[in-house]
Amino acid sequence: MLDERGKDISSAEFSRRLATWRDEGAAHASLLIGGADGWSHEMRDGAAAVLRFGAWTWPHRLVRIMAAEQIYRALSILAQSPYHREG
Numbered sequence: 001m002l003d004e005r006g007k008d009i010s011s012a013e014f015s016r017r018l019a020t021w022r023d024e025g026a027a028h029a030s031l032l033i034g035g036a037d038g039w040s041h042e043m044r045d046g047a048a049a050v051l052r053f054g055a056w057t058w059p060h061r062l063v064r065i066m067a068a069e070q071i072y073r074a075l076s077i078l079a080q081s082p083y084h085r086e087g
Contacts, residue, residue, distance in 0.1 A: 002063065003034040003044060006052035015074035017049060031071075033063050
């Protein structure tokens with residue numbers, strides 16, 4: 001779940017979370033993008049993770065592209081691809 005009150009994590013940490021969910025047998029995943037006011041407390045409590053793309057506000061169309069890129073980057077990290085370079 002993406003929410004303005006979520007946690008900032010690195011791409012490497014995101015890839016580790018995806019690997020953990022995969023290894024625990026998660027059959028599917030959904031990425032929920034919050035609105036201008038974010039998600040309700042009840043919705044956030046039910047999420048496996050509540051993350052954010054920093055403190056700035058982003059338009060939904062851009063967030064969809066950013067999320068797709070981060071998923072691709074995370075999978076590249078797990079595959080040990082040179083796409084993601086640290087440092």
